[in-house]
Amino acid sequence: MSLLEIRGLTTEFKTEQGIVKAIRGIDYTVDKGEVLGIVGESGSGKSVGMLSLMGLLASNGRVTDGTITFDGEDLTPSNLDTKKKKKQYEEKMRKIRGNDISMIFQDPMSYLNPIVTIEKQMTEGILYHTKCSKKEARQKAIELMKKVGIPAPESRLKQYPFEFSGGMRQRIIIAIALACNPKLIIADEPTTALDVTVQAQILDLLKDITKDTDAGVIIITHDLGVVASLCDRISIMYGGNIMEEGTSDEIFYEPKHPYTKGLLASIANSSADKREELKPIPGTPPDLLKLENECPFAARCSEAMEICTKYNPLVTEFSPTHRCKCWLHCRDRYKEVVKGDEADE
Amino acid sequence: MTEEALFRKLEAEEKNDEFIAVESQTFLQAAWKNFKSNKRALVGGIVLIVIVLLAIFGPMVAPYSYDEQNMALRNASPSADHWFGTDKMGRDIFVRILYGARISLLVGLVAAVVNLIIGTLYGGIAGYAGGKVDMVMMRIVDIIYSIPSMLYIVLIMLMFGASVGSIVLGISISCWIDMARIVRQEVKSLKEQEFTMAAFVLGASSKRILVKHLLLNAMGQIIVTVTLMVPQAIFTEAWLSFLGVGISAPQASWGTLAQDARSLIQVYPMQTVYPMLAICITIFAFNFVGEGLEKALDPKRKR
């Protein structure tokens, strides 16, 4: 059984303009020791899925459908119709957050409390989730800081976040995430705010950590370069749908979806022998407010067909790990979606 | 639809890839829509309009003038002839309140104009110029602010006599200070935005940058501030008149009305209540409108 299993997760946000369906029935599985990369542009829903899992959606957000199973336990946040159920769910999540599942965020400064010492912030979780003395917690914090490569941890524990550089702060966030030996680590754009040379340091650290632990790791990013070196499997999101999912090799060398192909063609690669012309994807990302049941990529897709503007495609499996959601690959099954009378017309 | 038709490849023209989902509406249209949906602000706005109309046309159609005395009918209770009754000189209180509204609104109007012109430009120039100019201009503001406004007003009264003009002048001297500070702050932060730099690189003159780029974008904040400064000026006038420094009899302002009625407060408490209610309602209405505008014009509110 997988460590994490998400089925048909759908999340909506209520806004002034109407209901925004931020994710529209997505499936994920993560096994122990596996690194899953979720790649998507802004508005693709790549972060919303994980926030739904953690029960950290903004107050106007709501999971309307789908199931979440984590380590054999049902964590589905939909159908919380009574206050009691809601309270039970909150209670359950509080125990899981920071303990079984921990998160690493993009901007370490907004996650760390600026007026509390690093020691307090690091031991807080340890003390909350495990039964140990302050001294043991402190010892554990020092070990963790050594592990993430912070020099002189004993003296640095007494310092405040502003006394650390951006890269060091991100290391602390990683240390905090590791504190309770989590079963699942979710890293949301862990290197986006960092400079190239520091990014390389953090990516290296993440790589070591994913190798050492048997925890499942999910890395959310917009940068294909980050996932290429780090992830076992990659999931490409667009407009609230998973467009394609596969091993890194499958995604990079045998992409099936026009969007994945388009993404790969639109990035420059200086390691290539000669400078190739970039092939951008035309147009702009869809407005989720106006998106109905069509394929979200239809308006920008070079292969778009009539059906793409009317029906969301079915999932096609190319290998046990490789799935893709595109009408190009599931034409034979279109009658499953198109109603009989409409098909005959 | 046949399978062939469903799987027909779309031509480039059939795809709307530069699609804009948002309805096109100007900034003011969007603000008005938001303002309308705010019940409190809308009620405030309607009340204000009613007050303004009453102040302008009320005294014209009223059967009495503000200083017409009817000694036979002193301290009368409200009746069909005298809606709010009469005061100790037998004058119609309702008409006097309407007349007082004229003075209050005049004070408010002048304060608004002074705020809009002096406050906005002063703050705008200080914020845009920055450096030494800013420092000198803001120290001048500090000095004006540190002298109690009562002092100027009494001085002006002594020089020009107690009249509406004097009190308006007195209030004008200091009422734009807050506006200048707010606009300066706003302009300072807008100045750091890239569109200001873009205008500079395009070769725009300082005047153009200040007016078209900085103040135009600060407009929301400016309008909100005006709606909050106006009741303050109205209040100041009422307060000064109540203390006897402002307008004097037989002219009526809400402050003097309350002052006149004060000696009879134990016998005829309603005579004090009417002008106070008028002040209250007006200031509340302005504040509601100001609050509504603040929400409607907030530039941070995306879409």
Next chain:
Amino acid sequence: MNNEAKTNVKPLLEVKNLTKYFPAKGGKEVHAVDGVSFTIEKGETLGIVGESGCGKSSMGRTILKVHEPTGGRIIFDGEDITDFNHRKMMPYRKRMQMIFQDPYASLNPRFTVGDIIEEPMIIHKMGTPKERKAIVQDLIETVGLKPDHIRRYPFEFSGGQRQRIGIARTLALKPEFIVCDEPISALDVSIQAQVINLLEKLQRERGFSYLFIAHDLEMVYHISHKIGVMYLGNMVEFGTSDDVYKRPLHPYTRALISAAPVADPKQAKEKKRIILQGEVPSPLDPPPGCPFSGRCPYATEKCKIKKPDTYEYDGRKVACYIYAPENVKQYSDAGKTPEEAVFLK
């Protein structure tokens, strides 16, 4: 254009020993740009790479005199414009333009798209209102937007569309030289290539010269003819983009290029990455010697005391003692190139 013809033509822009210090608290100064020299030919793109705080944006702005330079000369088309005031700059404002980083902040939110694109022509009193309207119409189509977008407001557009509006505004003046200050870093991956291709197309058609500032190394490589690498206000290496990327000379360039994540799992695995220790020092308090000496694995005592000059080596300019003529001679006497002698040791 062959090389011989090029050398006879004076460069479009020549920057000599440019410095820009900003006053900071406590009487200190931020050494944003610290003696940078380079030239840009007509129709050429110079890419500037470096990490945050290296002064690349300040340099771009100082060249356009958004900031008054502290020292050095800016020579545009043979004219020294360093000390020009607003009035004298006016004709040059038409010729030297800028594209900004943040497409959400660089367009006045209270202007319609039409107003935004027309504004430069109003400022420079070009044409009648009717002619200007026609040009706006023309430009909006040049950048791939639709005529009915003219009446809309910037907030209605996506990031990529806004960036194209910004480009249209710049084009209205028919400039010759454009500083592109991180024009793609705020955009989604699939949109970045649109902007890059548009810039390249405009260069081909109108002979623009670009100073292209970005931290995305792959994209800079793609668009640039020459590249300057900046570190802490200094230009540490300057050469053709192929030279700099394929065979970086300066130790910092080597680390930077190697640290860039590659969107290709196989290349990412093969790529040998140099992970630098530490982070960029504060420009408030730059080290006395070579700015990179604190993190450089090859730094000697001399590097920490005295800042190296810029040396010509192998058709490139490098600010590193390894390439000082006396050292190069020493290495070649031993039968080695400086790179072999130092980096392969």
